[in-house]
Structures are given as C-alpha cells and as structure tokens.
Amino acid sequence: MSKKTGAAPTKRFSGGFVTGNGGSTEALAGAISSDMFIWGDLRDLAEQGCLKISGDDADPVVAALAGIGLLTEAVDAADWAPAVLKAFRKVGALTESFASYLVTACKKSIKNKRLDKGLSSSFADLQNLGDNLGTARTVSTFKYVETPEDLSALSRIAQQNPNAAYLMVKKGGADVAEPVPWTQV
Known part of the structure; x- marks a missing residue:
C-alpha cells in the first residue's frame, strides 16, 4: 500500500473523529470512535447548543443521545449504543417515531441520573x-x-x-x- 493510498482513509477517519460527520465508512467509524470518549458527546452537545442559540435547527435526537453518552461514559457496555444510534440518525436510519422515543427515554434517564x-x-x-x-x-x-x-x-x-x-x-x-x-x- 502506498503512502498516498493509506493517507486518504486515515484522513477521512480523523475528519469523522473531529467533526462527528460520516460521509464515508472511514469517517463514520471515526465519528463513532469519538463518541466512545467524552470528546464526541461534548462536541455534539456543543454543536447542537450552538445551532439552537443561533436559531438554526438543532437535532434533539443527537443532543439527547449525547447527554446519555455523558451519563453512561463510565459504563462501556452502555456507552457504545448512544454512539451507534447517533450515527444511525446521521445517516437517516432512524424513523421519526423511534427517534421521538429515544428523546423521551433519554430525557427521563438524564433527569433520574440513571439509565x-x-x-x-x-x-x-x-x-x-x-x-x-x-x-x-x-x-x-x-x-x-x-x-x-x-x-x-x-x-x-x-x-x-x-x-x-x-x-x-x-x-x-x-x-x-x-x-x-x-x-x-
């Protein structure tokens, strides 16, 4: 594998890790990986907060799942699921009714400080x-x-x-x- 061939996937992975966006398989893997650390959840909460403050459309599903990600950060078994569901949301794989359920359940979990x-x-x-x-x-x-x-x-x-x-x-x-x-x- 040449340097140039290996650099592009690494660059896409890194871009997904930093931005949380997944325009390719590598970028999506980077976005999910960042959600396994506190970085991805903080990034997504900050992004959704900025969108809301600026009057743009914030995604309540991404915000709720990022909140759950912070709540479950210490429990690896529970922390990966919000990351995967955020990625599903970003690629259009969540129905609106299931997304609505997630927002409600996440808010309840955050309010009660337990899943x-x-x-x-x-x-x-x-x-x-x-x-x-x-x-x-x-x-x-x-x-x-x-x-x-x-x-x-x-x-x-x-x-x-x-x-x-x-x-x-x-x-x-x-x-x-x-x-x-x-x-x-």
Whole structure:
C-alpha cells in the first residue's frame, strides 16, 4: 500500500473523529470512535447548543443521545449504543417515531441520573441485532423500527434466524414491516 493510498482513509477517519460527520465508512467509524470518549458527546452537545442559540435547527435526537453518552461514559457496555444510534440518525436510519422515543427515554434517564429500564432494553436489543445481523444489515433493518417493541421483536427474530429477519424487512420494506404484529413474534 502506498503512502498516498493509506493517507486518504486515515484522513477521512480523523475528519469523522473531529467533526462527528460520516460521509464515508472511514469517517463514520471515526465519528463513532469519538463518541466512545467524552470528546464526541461534548462536541455534539456543543454543536447542537450552538445551532439552537443561533436559531438554526438543532437535532434533539443527537443532543439527547449525547447527554446519555455523558451519563453512561463510565459504563462501556452502555456507552457504545448512544454512539451507534447517533450515527444511525446521521445517516437517516432512524424513523421519526423511534427517534421521538429515544428523546423521551433519554430525557427521563438524564433527569433520574440513571439509565431508564426501557432504554437499557433497547440498547441490549440493538446489541443483539448487531451481533446477529452485522453492522450493514442492522442499519438497513433499523430504518423500519418504529417502536421499542419493534426492535425487541426484530432482535428476537434475528437471534433465531438472522437471514430471515434481514430478508423479511429488506425485501418487504415498510409494506411488510408495518402489518407484522411485532409484539406477538
């Protein structure tokens, strides 16, 4: 590998780490990596605060997940989930209804200074989904998760048969995902 070939991915990773933006796989990896340290959460809170103060549209999901990231900084198992969900938000892989749930659950957790039980379950379901489907398939299927119950059911299906979970949602899209009585799976 030449110096020039190796420099571009490193530069993209570094850019994602510093800015939190993920225009490429390397930049997205850098953004998620920075969220594993206090830097990424502080950066995102500062950015969202500046946007709000200046009258621009701040993203309440990114702000709420950054707050949870700070709350869970000492617990690695819980700290990666907000980082991944922020990345999902930035690439358009979160439905508005699930994003709304996240904001509400994050605010509740921050107010109580401990992780909400439902949010903790969603983080565990996200981990299970990622473990069984891998990153790319998790992002693809997450676009159809509307509620924590959807996530839990999809996680259970993925645990039993990862290919079935992925193909059901990927091939059927919202037309298949919506009518499925997820809570009965």
